[in-house]
Amino acid sequence: MSNAYFETQTFLPSDLPLPPGEYEQCTFQDLDLSNTDLSGYKFADCTFLRCNLSMATVAQTAFREVQFKECKMLGLRFEDCNDLGFSIRLEACALQHTSFYGKKLKSTVFQHCQLQETDFANCDLSGSTFADCDLAGALFENTNLEKADFRTAAHYTIDPDQNRIKKARFSADGLAGLLGKYDIVVEG
Secondary structure (H helix, E strand, O other): OOOOOEEEEEHHHHHHHOEEEEEEEEEEEOEEEEEEEEOEEEEOOEEEEEOOOOOOOOOEEEEEHHHHHHOOOOOOOOHHHHOOOOOOOEEOEEOOOOOOOOOOOOOOOOEEOOOOOOOOOOOOOOEEEEOOOOOOOOOOOOOEOOOOOOHHHHHHOOOOOEEEEOOOOOOOHHHHHHHHHHHHHOOO
């Protein structure tokens, strides 16, 4: 892989394909990167705006302080990314069938995201926020959710016996998502 380096540039559809390399403080706007091999690329302090990264290959891809806004990211396997400095923020993104298995996602912000069928097993999501997110079918198993904020999240199912939820925040409307395994009826 070449060692191309790009800094403070904006990339538009006419700039595709993206050359392999390092990108720092760059903006990627309206790009279709679906099914693209981004293995080994490095992104630091970058923003992806209205991009499609569905089914992209991200083996050892570095995402350090990267923001995704209004992106389509179906089926991504974030567990394959480089762990060093991994830090993302997601706003109004579609992440159905995406896997974060085993990732350290402390204090990650998920805002207005579609996270149906997303795998959060064995993750550290302590201090993370799921603001106005749809978590239908999302998998939480052996996940650290301490101090996580689910107050405005919907459709989650979290087993308190299988996850660490100390000081996590939930709304009264979300209690059914914590008690589902007991087959009880929670009425408002």
